[in-house]
Amino acid sequence: MFARLSGLAAALTLAVPAWAQTEMPFALDWKFEGPSAAYFAAIDNGHFEAEGLSVEVTAGQGSLDAIPKVATGAFPVGFADINSLMRFLDQNPGAPVTAVMMVYDKPPFAIVGRKSQGITDVASLNGSTLGAPPPDGAWAQFPIFAAANDLDVDSITVEPVGFPTREPMLAEGEVDSVTGFSFSSYLNLVRLGVPEDDIVTILMADHGVDLYGNAIIVNTDFAAANPDAVKGFLRAVAKGWADVIADPAMGAQAVIDRNPAGDVDLEQRRLQLAIDANVATPFAMENGMGGIDDARMAAAIEQTKLVYEFQNEPDASLYFDPQYLPDAADRMLK
Structure with missing residues (x-):
């Protein structure tokens, strides 16, 4: 480049x-x-x-x-x-x-998911569908997060998404969670009408990522x-x-x-x-x-x-x- x-x-x-x-x-x-x-x-x-x-x-x-x-x-x-x-x-x-x-x-790298889609904690990411924009900083650090938490990455379906479609796809239930910055994805979902008590934010820095x-x-x-x-x-x-x-x-x-x-x-x-x-x-x-x-x-x-x-x-x-x-x-x- x-x-x-x-x-x-x-x-x-x-x-x-x-x-x-x-x-x-x-x-x-x-x-x-x-x-x-x-x-x-x-x-x-x-x-x-x-x-x-x-x-x-x-x-x-x-x-x-x-x-x-x-x-x-x-x-x-x-x-x-x-x-x-x-x-x-x-x-x-x-x-x-x-x-x-x-x-x-403290980096804002996060996985933001919905309880109604089965995401409640780190372990619940196994077997789920994750939306991730390829240029996303949080997605770049996901392998570290996955390794630190012994996730079964082969069981996670990763759906490449664009930045404009990331939260709308989660709001529509097309993915179970997305990678993103905690403060951005969370409030974008709120603006789209997702109930706040249905949103789960998993901050990577709280789960073994020391970056x-x-x-x-x-x-x-x-x-x-x-x-x-x-x-x-x-x-x-x-x-x-x-x-x-x-x-x-x-x-x-x-x-x-x-x-x-x-x-x-x-x-x-x-x-x-x-x-x-x-x-x-x-x-x-x-x-x-x-x-x-x-x-x-x-x-x-x-x-x-x-x-x-x-x-x-x-x-x-x-x-x-x-x-x-x-x-x-x-x-x-x-």
């Missing part, structure tokens, strides 16, 4: 000086929903502007979407699953992209040339998250201002779910958001080895670079 896009990268290299000083377009992983509120708050509340940055947020099409965009230089910064980044870098050695700020300290989740990623060539801009971007992002943690209603409204077709109450719930389960973890609240624990990262790599054969020796320093993180005081969430 990276090789095919190298021509675009070369062309964009010539354009870097034109926008490197102040403009930092940001590639999201997904649509404008509750968890994207922090980035809009950082715009609306002047945090990016205070850092001398002009930031435009662009929606994505899945957890893998931002990685090649940032690797080619089409975007200097993005938001992506760090586990997918590991595999991308293994398959594209030397690609100029790395993670610089952990956001989902990290989505992080801010950066083009390393851009970062090397613009270290202060990258550090300022991360400082503004942390302030944006602190803002929406303090006032989720404000954050939800910031999302609806960009996505008028959305439901402000639903997006506030989605944002709160992400805050409570994925962002404001005990580690992040104590140490400030953005950093990682080296021992946990090493364990995550070892766990990934159980289901993915690295072509090159994995190296945590390739996947996460903490040098651009602002001081901890500037990353506190309260």
Whole structure:
């Protein structure tokens, strides 16, 4: 993939000086929903502007979407699953992209099913039908989840589905469960009229999956040339998250201002779910958001080895670079 896009990268290299000083377009992983509120708050509340940055947020099409965009230089910064980044870098050695700020300290990878379809716990997935979009970050981690829980994967029928049809198929009973992010699939089902007491959310992180989740990623060539801009971007992002943690209603409204077709109450719930389960973890609240624990990262790599054969020796320093993180005081969430 990276090789095919190298021509675009070369062309964009010539354009870097034109926008490197102040403009930092940001590639999201997904649509404008509750968890994207922090980035809009950082715009609306002047945090990016205070850092001398002009930031435009662009929606994505899945957890893998931002990685090649940032690797080619089409975007200097993005938001992506760090586990997918590991595999991308293994398959594209030397690609100029790395993670610089952990956001989902506890990943939202989940299996979301319906009791009426027989899904009540992990064991009930055996013999069921699972809907999974091939580019989905949660689906990418399913083999680790399955191995950690001794699932009989041969008994599970996997139905490839598209992102737009994932929850509707579950709502219609065409599949028994789906892979997805906990806060997205759950509330999408609610919006489709599925009773909340019929929905079961199995968070992989609660069942043996020790991975990290989505992080801010950066083009390393851009970062090397613009270290202060990258550090300022991360400082503004942390302030944006602190803002929406303090006032989720404000954050939800910031999302609806960009996505008028959305439901402000639903997006506030989605944002709160992400805050409570994925962002404001005990580690992040104590140490400030953005950093990682080296021992946990090493364990995550070892766990990934159980289901993915690295072509090159994995190296945590390739996947996460903490040098651009602002001081901890500037990353506190309260």
